[in-house]
Amino acid sequence: MIKHTKSKSFYDTFERKGPGQKVTHYCPGCGHGTIHKLIAQALDELDVQDRTIVCSPVGCSVFAYYYFDTGNIQCSHGRAPAVATAMRRVHDDAIIICYQGDGDLAGIGTTEIIHAANRGENLTVFFVNNAIYGMTGGQMAPTTLFGQKTMTTPTGRTMAQDGAPIGVAEIINAIKSPVYVERTSLGTPGKIQKTRKAIKQALQNQVEKKGFSLVEILAPCPINWKMEPLQARKWLQEHLEPVFPVKQFRDNSDELIQAQFSTKLPWKSDEEVLDYFGVNKEQKQVKQEKEIEEQLVKFSGFGGQGVMLGGVLMANCATEEGLNATWLPSYGPEMRGGTANASIIISQDSIGSPVVDFPNVLIAMNGPSLDAFEEKVHAGGTILVNSSIVSQKISRSDVTAVYIPVSDLASEVGMIAGANIIMLATYLLVSKIMDINTLRKVLPESIKKKQFVDINMKMIDKAEEYFKEHLS
Amino acid sequence: MSKQLLKGNEAVAYGAIMGGATHFFGYPITPASEIAHKAAEIFPATGRFFMQAESEVSVINMLYGAAAAGARSMTASSGPGMSLMMEGFSYIACAELPCVVVDVQRAGPGLGNIWPEQGDYTTVVTGGGHGNYKCVVLAPNSCQEMCDFTYRAFEIADKYRTLVFILSDAYIGQMMEPVQLPTEMKHGERKDWALYADKESRNNLVTSIFMNQKIMNDVNLNLQKKYRKIEEELVEYEEVDVEDAEYIFIAFGITARVCLTALKKIRDTGIKIGLFRPQTLYPFPKKRLNELAKKCKGFIVAELNAGQMADEVELTINCKIPVLRYNWFGGTVPSIEEVIERTVADLGGK
Ligand SMILES: Cc1ncc(C[n+]2csc(CCOP(=O)(O)OP(=O)(O)O)c2C)c(N)n1
Ligand code: SF4
Numbered sequence: 001m002i003k004h005t006k007s008k009s010f011y012d013t014f015e016r017k018g019p020g021q022k023v024t025h026y027c028p029g030c031g032h033g034t035i036h037k038l039i040a041q042a043l044d045e046l047d048v049q050d051r052t053i054v055c056s057p058v059g060c061s062v063f064a065y066y067y068f069d070t071g072n073i074q075c076s077h078g079r080a081p082a083v084a085t086a087m088r089r090v091h092d093d094a095i096i097i098c099y100q101g102d103g104d105l106a107g108i109g110t111t112e113i114i115h116a117a118n119r120g121e122n123l124t125v126f127f128v129n130n131a132i133y134g135m136t137g138g139q140m141a142p143t144t145l146f147g148q149k150t151m152t153t154p155t156g157r158t159m160a161q162d163g164a165p166i167g168v169a170e171i172i173n174a175i176k177s178p179v180y181v182e183r184t185s186l187g188t189p190g191k192i193q194k195t196r197k198a199i200k201q202a203l204q205n206q207v208e209k210k211g212f213s214l215v216e217i218l219a220p221c222p223i224n225w226k227m228e229p230l231q232a233r234k235w236l237q238e239h240l241e242p243v244f245p246v247k248q249f250r251d252n253s254d255e256l257i258q259a260q261f262s263t264k265l266p267w268k269s270d271e272e273v274l275d276y277f278g279v280n281k282e283q284k285q286v287k288q289e290k291e292i293e294e295q296l297v298k299f300s301g302f303g304g305q306g307v308m309l310g311g312v313l314m315a316n317c318a319t320e321e322g323l324n325a326t327w328l329p330s331y332g333p334e335m336r337g338g339t340a341n342a343s344i345i346i347s348q349d350s351i352g353s354p355v356v357d358f359p360n361v362l363i364a365m366n367g368p369s370l371d372a373f374e375e376k377v378h379a380g381g382t383i384l385v386n387s388s389i390v391s392q393k394i395s396r397s398d399v400t401a402v403y404i405p406v407s408d409l410a411s412e413v414g415m416i417a418g419a420n421i422i423m424l425a426t427y428l429l430v431s432k433i434m435d436i437n438t439l440r441k442v443l444p445e446s447i448k449k450k451q452f453v454d455i456n457m458k459m460i461d462k463a464e465e466y467f468k469e470h471l472s
Numbered sequence: 473m474s475k476q477l478l479k480g481n482e483a484v485a486y487g488a489i490m491g492g493a494t495h496f497f498g499y500p501i502t503p504a505s506e507i508a509h510k511a512a513e514i515f516p517a518t519g520r521f522f523m524q525a526e527s528e529v530s531v532i533n534m535l536y537g538a539a540a541a542g543a544r545s546m547t548a549s550s551g552p553g554m555s556l557m558m559e560g561f562s563y564i565a566c567a568e569l570p571c572v573v574v575d576v577q578r579a580g581p582g583l584g585n586i587w588p589e590q591g592d593y594t595t596v597v598t599g600g601g602h603g604n605y606k607c608v609v610l611a612p613n614s615c616q617e618m619c620d621f622t623y624r625a626f627e628i629a630d631k632y633r634t635l636v637f638i639l640s641d642a643y644i645g646q647m648m649e650p651v652q653l654p655t656e657m658k659h660g661e662r663k664d665w666a667l668y669a670d671k672e673s674r675n676n677l678v679t680s681i682f683m684n685q686k687i688m689n690d691v692n693l694n695l696q697k698k699y700r701k702i703e704e705e706l707v708e709y710e711e712v713d714v715e716d717a718e719y720i721f722i723a724f725g726i727t728a729r730v731c732l733t734a735l736k737k738i739r740d741t742g743i744k745i746g747l748f749r750p751q752t753l754y755p756f757p758k759k760r761l762n763e764l765a766k767k768c769k770g771f772i773v774a775e776l777n778a779g780q781m782a783d784e785v786e787l788t789i790n791c792k793i794p795v796l797r798y799n800w801f802g803g804t805v806p807s808i809e810e811v812i813e814r815t816v817a818d819l820g821g822k
Contacts, residue, residue, distance in 0.1 A: 016677070018684065049674070050669075050670060050671040050674055051669040051670060052669070053541075053667050053669055055537075062681060063681075065677050065679065069674070069675075070674060071667040071668075071669060071673060071674055071676055071677075072667075072676070072677045072678070072679070073537070073540050073667060073677070073678040073679070074677075074678065074679035074680065074681055075533065075536070075537075076533060076536070076559055076560065076563050079529065079530065079533035079536075079560075082525065082529075082530040082531075082533035082534050082537065083533050083534070083536055083537035083540070084537060085523075085530075085534060085537065086495065086497065086533075086534035086535070086536070086537030086538035086541065086543075086545070087537045087538070087540065087541040087667070087669075089495065089521050089523065089538070090494075090495065090521075090537075090538050090541035090542065090543045091541055091667075091668065091669040093669065094541075094669030095669070096669075111526055111527055111529070111530065112526070112529075112530055112533070114526075115525075115526040115530065264519070265516055265519045265520075265521075266519050267518075267519030268517075268518040268519050270657040272518075273489065273490070273518050273657060274655070274657065276514075276517065276518065277486060277489075277490070277514075277653055278474070278476060278653075279653045279654075279655055281474055312477065312648060315477050315648055315649075315650075316477045318650075319475055319476070319477045319650040324649075324650065325477070325648075325649065325650060326647055326648065326649050327477070327647060327648035327649075328643060328646065328647040328648075329646060350732075351649075351729075351733075352729045352730065352731075352732035352733030352734075352735075352736075352808075353726075353729045353730040353732070353733045353805075353808055354643065354647045354649075354726075354729065355643070355730070355805055355807070357807040357808070357809070358807075358809070
């Protein structure tokens with residue numbers, strides 16, 4: 001068959017194996033040993049032994065690390081492509097091999113292989129198709145042939161029961177991103193030579209950072225096929241090869257130089273990160289100590305009225321003034337119904353629960369909000385009502401009611417969506433808990449779409465105007 | 473230095489980068505998604521790496537790979553995603569790989585809902601997957617702690633070669649508070665066992681298979697030794713008014729905050745109550761709880777689950793004093809008023 005000179009990338013003795021350190025743990029006539037040696041030779045030829053990491057699967061080749069004198073990692077069943085993806089994204093120049101069986105890759109691991117291939121990860125996958133689960137004692141694999149008897153198909157695989165043998169090379173070839181897809185066989189010495197070439201090409205592609213290469217290798221498992229080694233080689237040629245055509249499916253290695261495979265982005269130094277995160281900004285003015293009453297605010301309205309942002313800005317003002325604050329949204333299905341609301345608590349002390357069940361400030365941007373929360377407001381609390389939309393009056397006499405047509409005022413400024421800002425500004429003016437200029441300061445930083453900053457600043461002016469005329 | 477108003481989930485992403493995280497792998501799930509959103513923004517912007525994977529199964533195996541490659545890596549998820557990652561947690565524990573997983577708990581079982589619960593307590597505190605292992609579990613109860621605990625988690629993970637869980641919940645993740653970011657950046661160092669794809673590390677092997685029973689036994693004994701050390705060195709908790717307390721709330725995360733507000737008002741009724749908040753759920757503050765059990769009449773374990781931590785507390789103090797169980801499920805967080813009423817009714821305030 002094939003002459004093996006000892007490769008550098010292969011250990012001389014298999015210390016990790018324990019007893020019997022000269023021979024592999026594979027059965028006589030098994031395909032894994034041959035494939036290992038071809039890989040080791042290719043690694044030598046490409047001179048990449050030191051920077052190679054072999055990802056071994058769960059299956060008979062779980063112990064590939066007994067043999068490869070390279071970095072080694074043993075992966076959970078089917079997930080080597082995910083493990084390898086991450087390693088690839090850590091070490092740009094590593095040569096990373098996924099070595100997988102047909103149960104591992106084509107059964108449990110279909111998700112991982114497809115997505116690694118689809119991302120075009122610069123990886124090399126060697127997929128060993130022996131049409132059976134070897135390690136667990138000869139059960140059906142996704143690649144098991146029709147009629148093939150295994151421990152779990154005792155009368156032979158049928159279409160009706162298990163579907164058809166799956167063609168992995170064909171599937172990978174249906175994905176745009178891979179650069180190289182080939183199926184080879186260990187059936188004859190000539191085919192082994194072709195396998196050697198394919199293995200080297202698939203690794204060469206990775207060295208040149210060209211992207212994702214997969215070689216499917218048809219290999220014998222004499223033990224579980226219940227055959228002698230020679231008989232197994234014959235069966236492989238006569239039965240496996242017709243179902244899994246041995247051919248090159250794709251080789252774009254000449255055309256493709258995929259720049260994307262340098263995944264490194266410009267690294268920010270510590271100082272740059274601290275600046276970017278705003279940690280190095282100079283100290284904000286912490287306001288003079290003054291006693292404030294703890295504010296338990298419910299900011300409520302329908303979706304689209306900006307009650308969440310209104311609440312965030314309120315909490316931002318508190319933060320700016322050195323107060324403690326919490327903001328908690330109601331979210332999910334509730335948002336799609338009548339009211340969306342945020343709970344905001346502002347306090348000099350540390351804040352326990354961020355949930356406001358019983359507010360002392362209710363901001364009702366629409367009618368359903370007033371209906372929902374009016375009864376819950378603490379006696380002595382304040383209710384601010386958007387009187388543009390809410391026609392009803394507050395029925396309680398033990399709270400302070402402030403009516404303000406914020407939607408109309410916002411429309412006058414030129415953007416009805418600014419009603420939340422007018423409401424918030426009015427709250428600041430009425431409650432005197434925080435300075436209106438604090439809002440002017442935090443607003444530009446908190447609004448993501450910068451083109452809306454100016455008009456929102458005008459909302460604050462408008463609120464002030466209205467407050468002076470009607471509310472003070 | 474100034475504070476910034478941040479969501480708990482956002483604070484995690486900031487704390488991570490400042491704590492030296494270089495790789496984030498995520499898969500969307502409410503209520504954890506903002507962590508991935510923020511990471512997708514600030515990891516690449518600072519030259520770190522973000523990837524949305526195809527599933528949580530892939531995510532946890534990516535952490536396995538990244539950690540094995542020597543990088544400080546993390547993910548964030550919730551209920552169903554946590555369940556999918558269990559096999560990976562077990563591999564990571566056995567291979568002793570350092571990484572960080574944030575669980576922003578939602579209600580379960582099943583698809584459940586996206587409101588807060590603490591029903592993952594037992595799975596996470598016991599490690600989740602198969603075999604005898606533990607992972608460090610930190611339980612933040614504020615946006616500040618979301619940042620700080622994530623920041624520190626990577627040091628702990630590296631030091632003990634362990635997975636560190638941040639066990640949070642939908643409210644702590646979704647709420648906003650002023651957060652002071654750390655002022656100093658941390659970075660991981662080269663690890664002598666990791667795979668760097670170079671000559672020096674060529675002989676390294678990351679694995680969790682040990683076919684020889686004796687060796688597997690030794691691997692387990694070594695892990696157990698490490699856990700004893702962690703139990704010795706890492707316990708953290710916060711106490712409020714426990715010195716004169718006759719009764720003590722034991723709670724973590726959002727529930728601890730509800731209890732904190734309730735506590736002040738319950739004290740006004742004359743009941744001497746305190747609050748004990750474990751900040752590490754593994755290691756569990758066993759020693760301190762036993763001391764407290766000697767000084768007071770009873771514990772009230774308040775949690776958003778069926779009494780999972782209460783079981784642990786009873787076991788810890790060997791049922792020396794009564795342990796009342798206040799439990800809520802399904803995403804309900806009790807109001808302060810409810811907790812006060814119930815406590816006063818149970819303990820008989822004036
Ligand atoms: C999650 C999980 N499920 C099942 C197993 C059991 N198992 C070990 S090897 C294997 C099959 C491997 O077959 P294959 O990938 O064809 O490799 P071969 O042994 O034939 O080389 C299975 C199912 C496992 N280790 N993990
Ligand atoms: S069971 Fe099959 S695949 Fe496994 S070592 Fe033996 S021959 Fe090879």
